[in-house]
Amino acid sequence: MTGRVPSATASAFVLLISLAFATTAIYRPGVFDRLSTHGSPVPPKVREACLLAALKGRDDPACEVLGRAADQDLRLGTLLCFATLVLLTGLQYWFGPAWRIRRRRLRPVAGEVHDELARMAQEVLGGRRVVFLLDVLNPAVAGLAFGRAGRSYVVISRGTWMLYERDRPLFRAVVLHELAHVRNRDLGITAVTLAMWRSYAAVILVPGLLAAVIGVLSGHAPFLRPLEMPFGSSVVLSWLFAAQIIGLAVLSWLTRSAVLQSRELMADARVLSWQEDATPLRRLFEDAPAPRRWPVSLRVRTHPHLAVRRAALDEPGPLVRQGFVFPVALGGCFSLTMDPAASFTALGRTNTLPWPAEVFALLLAVVLGLRALRAVEAPSDAVHVPLGLAVGLAGGWLLAPSRMTDHALAPFPVSVQLAGLVLLAVAGLLLGVWVRWVARVWAPRVRDLRSALAPLLLIAAVVTLTARTFYRVQSDIIIAHVQDYPAVSDPLAHVLISAQITLDSRLSTGALLLVAVVLLMLVPMAVRFTTLGEPRPPAPRRTGRVALAVGSAAAAALITVLVSGTVNAYVFQRAGTTLSDHLAVGAAFAAALAAVAAGLSRTSPVAKGMLAGLAGAVVHALVLELVVLPLRTALPWTIHMLILERMLEAALIAGLATALLTRLLPVRGEPAAAAAVPVAKTPG
Known part of the structure; x- marks a missing residue:
């Protein structure tokens, strides 16, 4: 399956894009809203009465007039924040290679070593031009590939240059790994990933953390207007926002690492497609110095652990499996993407840019399907993916900036909020199980990207059609607490009632329920029963x-x-x-x-x-x-x-x-031997 569907590097990059732009749709530093139109302030008591009247379904013309007068046009601030992120990312991407060469004082490789490097590049890349540079100040054995559109650079360290005379196979392994990055066309993705992460940190994370600190010291939560928030602001909300910003920093770091680590494994696989002997790469990984435990080496976070890279040389498991971190990052990005469209804050705002939630949901669903098809032969993903999605969906919704403004608009018990997160976690668990099942039943039919379109379209259709409705349940929980069931003491019962009402209203007409049965059950089972080839061995x-x-x-x-x-x-x-x-x-x-x-x-x-x-x-x-x-x-x-x-x-x-x-029962006798499935080692 490894060589049949596209590489995981590009799919992981979608996560970082969705994370960066979804956050700015709800929160951005106040400087971007300076040019926005501010409405007239409304006394807190009046705004509180109008909000509660709206939640209880009572229309008051006076409240409608006050709402229009107090409304704030946030579209210009949102566009400015988006444009700043894009501009900073573009500048770093375009001028980054020249700045790196100047800062590290890299110089062109000359002489016999250059001729050997040029010959190797011609051998594996054909006519693609690569500029080879030497890092004289680095005595370790290392290499680096970077660049932008039209310009590719490969850097060898002084230690690698000395290997040319002492250990030619090891020298060749280092250079081929860097040339593999050029061949895999991941230099641009890497450059944009690093540039976007730095821009996101500079525009969103650092100002957000400063705003939270100021909120703690001043007693007013950041980006909440005290005169217009019916329940005011407090130091508690500032602490909550600080925790959210730190959580977003961790999530963005995980998505960045998912992109950069996947490219390293794909480059190793490309080297093995050029030379079958894995001994030089294995020696390279064994001779490398152990990573530092403290402080944490940032470069280690961009590269998989050496034990993982060594294991990938012998079997394809580390190359294809998703693990636990990637589903967590994907689930978190998915919840943050739905926040600007389905949260209570988003539903109450007007004069905002229409957020294309379904577009991002479609992209992330395709990413989920691609990774599932690639990892269908990884047994550990049967547990890691559902659990990762469960943690990611709930964690991403908890980290969304709207959680703070939702609480300021209509505070409801923390126990009810936590029960709502349990609902998201269960949905992530079920989604992970279903997507893996779809991937397993379709795997024998998948030969290339064209044959993978059918399962990808099925997964994308299910996720896209249900995402907005499902996330609206979280807002319905808030409304139900104020309007319908304030006497329900059990928070889980409160959440189940809200979710059940939503399902009943959508599915009781019959048509949507039949569509759900066909998409979720009958289509995958029809494919399973009509798939040609060896049947899957039964469980022990x-x-x-x-x-x-x-x-x-x-x-x-x-x-x-x-x-x-x-x-x-x-x-x-x-x-x-x-x-x-x-x-x-x-x-x-x-x-x-x-x-x-x-x-x-x-x-x-x-x-x-x-x-x-x-x-x-x-x-x-x-x-x-x-x-x-x-x-x-x-x-x-x-x-x-x-x-x-x-x-x-x-x-x-x-x-x-x-x-x-x-699965918890003891096995009787010997388990059935699983049929060996040949897997190509060429990267996708």
Whole structure:
């Protein structure tokens, strides 16, 4: 799979772009808003009354007039901040190579060594021009490739230059690695990545941290106008913003490292495609000095650990797997990208630039799909990717600057906020499991980028169609706390009720639910059953599978009845108990069937559990229409769709939980040997 789909370097670069521009859509230093139009201030008490009236659905013409008078046009400030980021990035990218040459006093390589370098470049690059430079001041064995469009430079250190006479294979390994960067066309991506990260730090992170410190000292939270914020500002909000800025710095550092480290592994793989003998590279990694523990070497963060690079020389796992850090960065960037479009602050703002959330969601979904297709042969990603997305989605939403302004606009309990983050984490976990499943069933069909378009389009369609609606649930939680259920004491129940109402309103019409079933289940399963080639070997036999299936079915049915009863008591408090009972019984029936199917299945337990739940929904509908209810009181179509939706939800959760429990059982006998899958070592 490594040579079939594009390199991971370009896909990782999308993360940094989305992070930089999404943050500035909500927060930017106040200097950029100096030229924006400021409205007339409104007394805090009046603004508080108007805000609460709007949340409770009451229209007040006086509040509408005051809102227009106090509105602030933020479009010019946003454009100025965007333009500053682009300008600083462009200047560093264009003039960076010349500045690096002058600062490090690099000089052209001459003589016999230059002739050898030119010959090697002609051998592996063809007619592409490369300028070779010598770093006289660096005695270590090192190399560096940098440049911009039309100009590529390869630097060898004084230690590498001395290897030309003492150890020619090691000299060749160092130079070929740097030439591999030129061949992989990652010099431009590297230059823009470093330039954008520096610009983001200078324009957003450093001023943000200074604003937070000033807020702590002055007692007023940054970028909140005290006269217009109904609940004022405080030192606590300043501390919160400081923590968010530090978290954004860590997240941006992780995305930067994801880009730069992936390019190093791809360059090593390119060298192996030019010369099959990995001995020189292995010697290079073994002879390299151990990285410093303290202080942390910044260059180590741009390169994978030497143990990882050594392992990648023998097997493709380190080259293709995503690991844990990349899904965390992707999930964090995704939540930050959706913040300017779906947060409570964004929904309450006017005169702002329309934020293309779906465009960024589409790009990030394609990145997620590409990485999943490349890493389909990495077993460790079965755990790392779902957990990473769970942490990333929740962490990114927590780091978004809107969390502070949301709390200032409509403060609600911290326990409810944390429960909302749990909802995001569960969504990330399910997304990671589903995307990996789609990648696994499609992997035998993928030969190149064209054949990978179908799974990529499926993943992009599901993510893009659901992202805005799902993230709006976080705003619905705030509104529900003020408007609908202030008496709900359990924060998790409060969040579940808000999410369930959103799902019911979207899926009870029937069309969207059928589309979701087709996209999420039927299309991947159809591909799985029609894929040519060797079938996937079944999982090893495990003891206690029947007992687990029966026990899980009973537990799933009981838990589903309890949870469904709690949620339905608020959702259908005016509709009587009949519909609530039908929903609870149907969900419990589907959960029990899914648990049995997942517990007894040795392959695709979650998918088979969902199919069992879908079959149970059909049976449940027939029983309701033909046995339970008289003909004159037949349920309408929307009610059947509502019951089907609840049954599929319960089947998904029960099937997933049972499948995870089966992994904890002891294995009976020897596990089935996995078929060896040949993997090309040429980079994508």
